[in-house]
Amino acid sequence: MTLPFPIDEYRQRQSRFSEKIKSDSIVIIPTNDPSIRSNDVHFPFRANSYMLYLCGWEEAGAFLVISKHSDNWESTLFVTPRDTKKEIWEGIRIGVEGAVDWPVDYAESIEDLEKILASKIDNCSRLYSITGVSKRLDKFLSDYPNSTDPRPALDSMRRIKSSYEIDHMSIAADIASKAHTIAMKKSKPGMGEWQIQSFIEGMFTEAGSETSFQSIVGSGDNATVLHYNSNNSITKEGDLILVDAGCEIHGYASDITRTWPISGKFSEAQKEIYEIVLTAELEGIRACIAGSNWSSMHQATSKVIAQGLIDLGILNCPLDEALGGEELDGPFRNYFMHGTGHFLGLDVHDVGGGRQGDDQEPPILEPGMVLTIEPGLYFGAWRNDVPIPERYAGMGIRIEDDVLITEEGPIVLSSSPKSIDEIERIVGVGEG
Numbered sequence: 044m045t046l047p048f049p050i051d052e053y054r055q056r057q058s059r060f061s062e063k064i065k066s067d068s069i070v071i072i073p074t075n076d077p078s079i080r081s082n083d084v085h086f087p088f089r090a091n092s093y094m095l096y097l098c099g100w101e102e103a104g105a106f107l108v109i110s111k112h113s114d115n116w117e118s119t120l121f122v123t124p125r126d127t128k129k130e131i132w133e134g135i136r137i138g139v140e141g142a143v144d145w146p147v148d149y150a151e152s153i154e155d156l157e158k159i160l161a162s163k164i165d166n167c168s169r170l171y172s173i174t175g176v177s178k179r180l181d182k183f184l185s186d187y188p189n190s191t192d193p194r195p196a197l198d199s200m201r202r203i204k205s206s207y208e209i210d211h212m213s214i215a216a217d218i219a220s221k222a223h224t225i226a227m228k229k230s231k232p233g234m235g236e237w238q239i240q241s242f243i244e245g246m247f248t249e250a251g252s253e254t255s256f257q258s259i260v261g262s263g264d265n266a267t268v269l270h271y272n273s274n275n276s277i278t279k280e281g282d283l284i285l286v287d288a289g290c291e292i293h294g295y296a297s298d299i300t301r302t303w304p305i306s307g308k309f310s311e312a313q314k315e316i317y318e319i320v321l322t323a324e325l326e327g328i329r330a331c332i333a334g335s336n337w338s339s340m341h342q343a344t345s346k347v348i349a350q351g352l353i354d355l356g357i358l359n360c361p362l363d364e365a366l367g368g369e370e371l372d373g374p375f376r377n378y379f380m381h382g383t384g385h386f387l388g389l390d391v392h393d394v395g396g397g398r399q400g401d402d403q404e405p406p407i408l409e410p411g412m413v414l415t416i417e418p419g420l421y422f423g424a425w426r427n428d429v430p431i432p433e434r435y436a437g438m439g440i441r442i443e444d445d446v447l448i449t450e451e452g453p454i455v456l457s458s459s460p461k462s463i464d465e466i467e468r469i470v471g472v473g474e475g
């Protein structure tokens with residue numbers, strides 16, 4: 044939780060980044076604008092991931108500026124200055140005097156941002172900036188229409204995690220694993236989905252972390268809606284419950300899914316589907332080998348899922364037809380309609396490509412990458428677009444773990460129970 048703030052590593056990131064940009068240039072990295080929840084009440088503030096990546100600054104109202112001339116570079120962090128009258132309401136700020144301890148060359152007040160930027164830009168031939176994040180920066184940039192997006196250079200760095208980053212992600216994965224295990228133990232039919240959510244998120248808060256995305260807690264048919272998060276139904280005897288939830292530590296995310304029977308025992312039909320998804324997940328993890336193409340994990344999970352659907356008589360065709368050939372767009376996609384995983388890091392769906400619908404080349408796996416493996420099968424009783432076998436109607440099952448790629452093979456960072464035996468042993472036993 045309280046790992047030392049690695050000043051040197053942030054300086055190295057800035058240095059490596061400055062090697063990737065043209066000489067005589069200036070880079071402006073904004074943090075996120077606070078967003079309004081209601082009238083003068085805001086959503087909890089979350090800093091921009093590029094800001095976190097380059098200098099670890101978590102407060103709102105900040106801009107990091109890196110300028111480079113010949114081979115020399117320097118960084119300046121513009122922050123919101125101290126102001127007692129405002130701090131009485133909003134909290135004590137680090138301010139310019141505190142920001143000098145951050146891993147930057149200079150700290151300045153954002154009050155002087157435009158003035159200082161304008162003079163710096165005059166001495167530069169190229170401007171890099173991220174638009175659409177800060178209204179104030181977008182307004183300033185409207186006078187400088189030719190800015191270049193620095194994100195591709197940063198994304199290729201962010202794809203490979205340092206040991207400092209892996210330590211944070213391991214802590215986030217541990218907390219979320221514990222949270223899922225506690226939620227299994229406290230589960231009873233008749234509980235509201237929101238109560239299961241509170242067991243998970245209570246653990247996140249207790250451990251000093253925050254949710255990395257809105258928790259998905261869906262019982263019965265709700266588990267067949269991929270991004271269900273209203274979490275407002277009452278669980279029923281015999282339901283499966285799907286919980287997809289993760290937390291973050293200093294911005295570094297975990298993302299875990301477990302599915303369990305709310306009453307503690309899987310029905311035979313539930314076991315049949317669960318075993319397919321679990322086998323697919325384990326095969327997906329086995330395919331997380333350095334040097335492999337990104338698509339190899341999806342090929343591995345898809346093959347298990349398609350064969351499983353054939354074996355249960357849900358699909359009546361040869362494997363190749365069920366898979367849809369190399370495109371993997373065959374009828375197994377009626378019941379497994381999402382990708383097998385995504386990169387994980389400062390963003391829960393992290394940068395670096397590999398997502399369904401991405402137009403970039405699929406990445407090659409390298410040591411230091413962290414990704415999720417999360418196959419699923421969904422038989423929404425409410426669906427009218429594909430045949431839903433009666434025996435499996437109302438079941439949604441997904442299993443998701445966080446995986447670190449190493450030279451020696453995959454390391455699974457998350458650890459909550461996932462075999463049928465382990466799950467049946469702990470669901471409903473209470474907190475002890």
Ligand SMILES: [Mn+2]
Pocket residue numbers: 298385415417443
């Ligand atoms: Mn995920």
